[in-house]
Amino acid sequence: MSVETGPVHPASAPRDPAAGSRAVLPADVVRRAPKALLHDHLDGGLRPQTIVELAAETGYGKLPTTDAEELGRWFVEAADSGSLVRYLETFAHTVGVMQTPEALARVASECAQDLAADGVVYAEVRFAPELHVERGLALTEVVEAVLAGFREGEAAAAAAGNSIRVGTLLTAMRTAARSREIAELVVVYRDRGVVGFDIAGAEAGFPPSRHQDAFDYLRGESCHITIHAGEAFGLPSIHEAVAFCGCDRLGHGVRIVDDITIEPDGSATLGRLARYVRDQRIPLEMCPTSNIQTGAAPSYAEHPIGLLTRLRFRVTVNTDNRLMSGTSMSREFLALSEAFGWGLDDMRWVTINALKSAFIPFDERLALIEQVVKPRYAALAAETL
Numbered sequence: 602m603s604v605e606t607g608p609v610h611p612a613s614a615p616r617d618p619a620a621g622s623r624a625v626l627p628a629d630v631v632r633r634a635p636k637a638l639l640h641d642h643l644d645g646g647l648r649p650q651t652i653v654e655l656a657a658e659t660g661y662g663k664l665p666t667t668d669a670e671e672l673g674r675w676f677v678e679a680a681d682s683g684s685l686v687r688y689l690e691t692f693a694h695t696v697g698v699m700q701t702p703e704a705l706a707r708v709a710s711e712c713a714q715d716l717a718a719d720g721v722v723y724a725e726v727r728f729a730p731e732l733h734v735e736r737g738l739a740l741t742e743v744v745e746a747v748l749a750g751f752r753e754g755e756a757a758a759a760a761a762g763n764s765i766r767v768g769t770l771l772t773a774m775r776t777a778a779r780s781r782e783i784a785e786l787v788v789v790y791r792d793r794g795v796v797g798f799d800i801a802g803a804e805a806g807f808p809p810s811r812h813q814d815a816f817d818y819l820r821g822e823s824c825h826i827t828i829h830a831g832e833a834f835g836l837p838s839i840h841e842a843v844a845f846c847g848c849d850r851l852g853h854g855v856r857i858v859d860d861i862t863i864e865p866d867g868s869a870t871l872g873r874l875a876r877y878v879r880d881q882r883i884p885l886e887m888c889p890t891s892n893i894q895t896g897a898a899p900s901y902a903e904h905p906i907g908l909l910t911r912l913r914f915r916v917t918v919n920t921d922n923r924l925m926s927g928t929s930m931s932r933e934f935l936a937l938s939e940a941f942g943w944g945l946d947d948m949r950w951v952t953i954n955a956l957k958s959a960f961i962p963f964d965e966r967l968a969l970i971e972q973v974v975k976p977r978y979a980a981l982a983a984e985t986l
């Protein structure tokens with residue numbers, strides 16, 4: 602199989618201070634640099650204080666604590682379990698307080714504002730409508746409340762001087778059987794802010810092809826699809842997602858490294874699936890901190906994002922769940938700067954990768970790249986010279 606050739610990307614080398622490699626990026630520069638986020642769960646990014654207030658307002662009585670600071674720590678510690686299934690158990694409390702239109706709209710509005718304050722200029726945020734019907738809301742009411750919340754949050758962020766555009770992805774739970782209904786909702790709301798479809802939840806034992814009819818329907822409707830695959834389960838899941846389900850992007854996809862062999866001389870040999878994913882430029886929505894928590898990667902320094910970047914896969918950097926991972930886009934980039942010596946040029950490369958992979962129309966992606974990302978990185982680079 603093909604052996605890696607060609608130019609090595611600057612993000613390739615692990616940071617080695619003794620060798621005089623590049624300095625870690627200043628936190629302020631990382632925050633101000635424009636960022637694009639493709640993989641963020643609405644129910645994984647609530648402010649702890651909001652959870653406490655919504656629990657009181659809606660009569661949700663199962664929170665482990667009503668002290669917001671303690672609650673924030675509880676989520677990170679409980680999610681830091683080494684298992685995706687245990688990580689996912691923590692969502693009972695966020696989903697538990699997101700069962701009314703007001704709560705859904707508030708969470709969505711705050712999500713847009715928090716991302717914008719962190720320098721995110723474009724985000725696709727996902728959630729599973731079927732998880733928010735415990736108190737009798739219709740799926741359409743759930744979607745409409747979230748869409749209204751995002752619009753409100755965008756306006757509030759713009760008023761505060763931080764412009765952001767938020768697209769919505771509708772997720773179907775892979776462990777349930779409502780994927781076809783959710784796929785139909787994607788089509789209904791495609792011109793009102795919904796930009797694509799996803800499946801999420803426990804991966805082992807629930808292959809993507811279980812939802813084949815939803816994927817076939819969406820492809821027939823020319824809709825965009827991303828699939829959580831290759832996170833808690835390996836290559837067969839990625840293969841199905843790519844070969845049979847027709848995904849445009851892979852959620853995580855981190856286990857694609859199982860199809861790459863590092864030779865004794867340090868070169869990489871790609872198997873057929875890894876080669877296909879790279880050749881087709883299938884974007885990988887990588888979420889380093891989340892992967893460390895669920896045991897999909899041992900540490901930042903050993904996270905496959907270093908190798909996959911060096912091999913020029915279409916890598917993107919994402920938060921997954923800001924609450925459970927105690928993270929933000931800036932924190933993810935700072936960790937990568939620390940682990941691999943990433944600089945502003947690497948951030949810019951990853952950000953343009955993400956925008957090229959976004960599910961909004963091509964001309965709108967291009968406008969963000971040319972009118973927002975490139976000029977702002979150029980200004981930052983000039984400032985930090």
Ligand SMILES: O=c1[nH]cnc2c1ncn2[C@H]1C[C@H](O)[C@@H](CO)O1
Nearest residue numbers: 642644692727728729772801802829
């Ligand atoms: O990283 C993940 N892998 C699989 N499922 C996930 C992940 N993060 C969140 N979820 C689930 C839990 C949420 O309730 C659901 C919809 O956002 O998606």
Ligand SMILES: [Zn+2]
Nearest residue numbers: 801829852921
């Ligand atoms: Zn996810």
